[in-house]
Amino acid sequence: DQQVKQNSPSLSVQEGRISILNCDYTNSMFDYFLWYKKYPAEGPTFLISISSIKDKNEDGRFTVFLNKSAKHLSLHIVPSQPGDSAVYFCAASRSNSGYSTLTFGKGTMLLVSP
Amino acid sequence: DVKVTQSSRYLVKRTGEKVFLECVQDMDHENMFWYRQDPGLGLRLIYFSYDVKMKEKGDIPEGYSVSREKKERFSLILESASTNQTSMYLCASRLWDRDGYTFGSGTRLTVV
Numbered sequence: 001d002q003q004v005k006q007n008s009p010s011l012s013v014q015e016g017r018i019s020i021l022n023c024d025y026t027n028s029m030f031d032y033f034l035w036y037k038k039y040p041a042e043g044p045t046f047l048i049s050i051s052s053i054k055d056k057n058e059d060g061r062f063t064v065f066l067n068k069s070a071k072h073l074s075l076h077i078v079p080s081q082p083g084d085s086a087v088y089f090c091a092a093s094r095s096n097s098g099y100s101t102l103t104f105g106k107g108t109m110l111l112v113s114p
Numbered sequence: 115d116v117k118v119t120q121s122s123r124y125l126v127k128r129t130g131e132k133v134f135l136e137c138v139q140d141m142d143h144e145n146m147f148w149y150r151q152d153p154g155l156g157l158r159l160i161y162f163s164y165d166v167k168m169k170e171k172g173d174i175p176e177g178y179s180v181s182r183e184k185k186e187r188f189s190l191i192l193e194s195a196s197t198n199q200t201s202m203y204l205c206a207s208r209l210w211d212r213d214g215y216t217f218g219s220g221t222r223l224t225v226v
Contacts, residue, residue, distance in 0.1 A: 009154075041123075041219070042219055043118070044217045046214040049214060091157075101159055104156045104158075
């Protein structure tokens with residue numbers, strides 16, 4: 001049962017345009033959401049997060065939107081740059097044996113072309 | 115910056131071997147995690163630890179065990195490696211519950 005879904009395996013965008021990466025979740029117990037970026041042969045790096053009490057969080061070119069009623073979040077990158085080309089993982093936090101752990105989606109590969 | 119170091123970038127092991135994957139973090143983090151990443155499946159939690167000598171099963175613990183004898187070190191053990199354990203293994207740590215994770219660079223394990 002996949003609780004965090006990233007339905008687009010890949011996305012291609014031109015440099016300077018907006019990239020929108022989407023994520024859906026099914027477990028209503030998730031209350032904290034994060035985005036990670038991963039380059040080949042490296043571990044994922046934290047990008048941005050949002051608590052379920054908010055509907056938007058911004059950090060520079062990156063904005064995450066959360067729609068709790070739809071159980072949907074999205075990551076907007078504006079403007080997109082070639083260095084943003086990577087796999088992006090959506091993750092959601094839930095309690096597990098009294099502590100929180102992260103459940104990840106399958107990832108979306110973003111390609112930003114010059 | 116927190117550093118999470120995985121001892122090997124690439125490993126090739128034979129079916130049936132006992133395999134140890136080592137992970138060390140240098141910032142006194144309480145929590146440590148082992149995930150595996152497979153194409154089309156994303157990252158899946160194998161085991162995690164919230165304190166020394168403490169371990170909890172994740173979503174896919176079968177065929178694995180872990181050891182945390184010291185706070186900075188979290189080992190993943192494949193008791194008898196099988197070809198379906200060929201994967202990228204990622205270790206992560208965090209200071210407190212609800213913090214984001216810091217990941218290591220990963221160990222790509224091939225079991226032949």
